Amino acid sequence: xxxxxxxxxxxxxxxxxxxxxxxxxxxxxxxxxxxxxxxxxxxxxxxxxxxxxxxxxxxxxxxxxxxxxxxxxxxxxxxxxxxxxxxxxxxxxxxxxxxxxxxxxxxxxxxxxxxxxxxxxxxxxxxxxxxxxxxxxxxxxxxxxxxxxxxxxxxxxxxxxxxxxxxxxxxxxxxxxxxxxxxxxxxxxxxxxxxxxxxxxxxxxxxxxxxxxxxxxxxxxxxxxxxxxxxxxxxxxxxxxxxxxxxxxxxxxxxxxxxxxxxxxxxxxxxxxxxxxxxxxxxxxxxxxxxxxxxxxx
Numbered sequence: 001x002x003x004x005x006x007x008x009x010x011x012x013x014x015x016x017x018x019x020x021x022x023x024x025x026x027x028x029x030x031x032x033x034x035x036x037x038x039x040x041x042x043x044x045x046x047x048x049x050x051x052x053x054x055x056x057x058x059x060x061x062x063x064x065x066x067x068x069x070x071x072x073x074x075x076x077x078x079x080x081x082x083x084x085x086x087x088x089x090x091x092x093x094x095x096x097x098x099x100x101x102x103x104x105x106x107x108x109x110x111x112x113x114x115x116x117x118x119x120x121x122x123x124x125x126x127x128x129x130x131x132x133x134x135x136x137x138x139x140x141x142x143x144x145x146x147x148x149x150x151x152x153x154x155x156x157x158x159x160x161x162x163x164x165x166x167x168x169x170x171x172x173x174x175x176x177x178x179x180x181x182x183x184x185x186x187x188x189x190x191x192x193x194x195x196x197x198x199x200x201x202x203x204x205x206x207x208x209x210x211x212x213x214x215x216x217x218x219x220x221x222x223x224x225x226x227x228x229x230x231x232x233x234x235x236x237x238x239x240x241x242x243x244x245x246x247x248x249x250x251x252x253x254x255x256x257x258x259x260x261x262x263x264x265x266x267x268x269x270x271x272x273x274x275x276x277x278x279x280x281x282x283x284x285x286x287x288x289x290x291x292x293x294x295x296x297x298x
Contacts, residue, residue, distance in 0.1 A: 001026065003216070006209045010202075017147055017197050027204050031146065032095035034200075036088050038144050039102050043085035045142070046109070050077050053131075061125065068119040077112040080105050103149040106139045110157035114164055121168035129178050132161055133185045140189030147193045154186055225286045232276045239276070243269045 001022065009019055019027055050073050057069045084105045087098060113131045120127030135157065140150050161182065165175045246266045254262065284290040 001208065001212070003209060003212050006205050006212070010205055010209075014198070014201055017194065017201065019201070023205075026208075027201060029095065030204060031200065032099040035099045035102055035144065036095055039084055039088040039098070042143050043081050043088065043105075046081045046138070047078060047085070050081065050109075061120075061127075062123070065120060065123050065125050065127075068123075069116045072112050072115050072119075076115075077109055080108045099146075099149075102143070103145055103153055106143055106145060106150070107153040107156060110135045110139065110153065111160055114157060114160045117161065118164040118168060121164065121170065129161070129182065132157070132182055136182070136185050136189050140193045141196075144196070145193070147190070147197045150193050151190055154189065158182055158186060221286065228279055228282070232280045236273065236276055239269055239273055243273070 005020070005022055009023055012020075018024060054070045054073045057066045057073075061069065084102060087093065087101065093101065110132075113135050116131065117127055117129065136154055139145055139154060143150075145153070158179075162175070162179060165178065166172075170178075243266070246262055246269060249262045250259065250266065281290060
């Protein structure tokens with residue numbers, strides 16, 4: 001992965017929600033890891049919601065229907081959600097496999113709602129389809145599933161709902177009205193899921209680019225510090241030799257004009273040595289070899 005590759009992908013765009021082969025695996029790994037983190041809170045909330053619905057079923061539905069709906073929630077939906085919550089804290093399965101399991105849990109939850117509607121239709125109880133709408137919105141927005149996975153799972157749930165409504169003898173006109181609202185909610189969810197994944201992918205590219213630029217800057221700084229250190233060390237050796245020779249000359253019997261020239265040369269060499277010492281101090285500070293000792297003064 002390089003900055004040129006990321007900038008090329010940003011310029012080309014990703015309206016189909018897919019990167020080039022060099023970037024797509026990395027994005028999927030990051031996305032799957034974020035799904036695992038999100039699943040912990042979402043699955044816990046899902047358990048609470050389905051438990052509340054079970055209590056409402058017992059309080060508002062006929063006993064026979066309530067028994068069926070609570071059985072579906074208690075033996076199918078809640079155990080699947082609880083399994084997802086438990087696995088979200090475990091190292092196995094891996095992030096990619098967990099993301100698929102997470103999508104499967106959404107599909108099972110949606111089909112369980114369809115099964116509850118089917119039980120109500122069989123027992124001639126008017127049970128609204130709002131649970132379908134809630135499930136679709138939960139899958140698209142709260143769960144944060146990838147666009148393709150959420151769309152496919154939602155399509156299967158809606159297809160199952162349509163089959164149940166037709167198989168249980170609901171009037172075609174009423175089926176079409178219900179289907180219109182369900183498909184409208186699904187369309188809204190698909191648009192929201194597409195926008196969410198698009199923003200997530202754009203953020204991924206920006207994050208990777210910033211990390212690469214930071215890494216490049218650190219490496220460049222390290223190379224400069226190393227160059228300064230080596231160059232300073234190599235320059236101090238000949239200056240030390242020159243300084244020793246000038247000291248030897250200063251002790252010899254020289255004419256006044258020659259001695260003055262030697263003194264000026266000694267001053268110049270000393271100035272260069274102090275400059276190199278300062279450069280070495282800067283490189284030591286950059287490498288963390290020298291630390292400030294702060295003290296309060298009047």
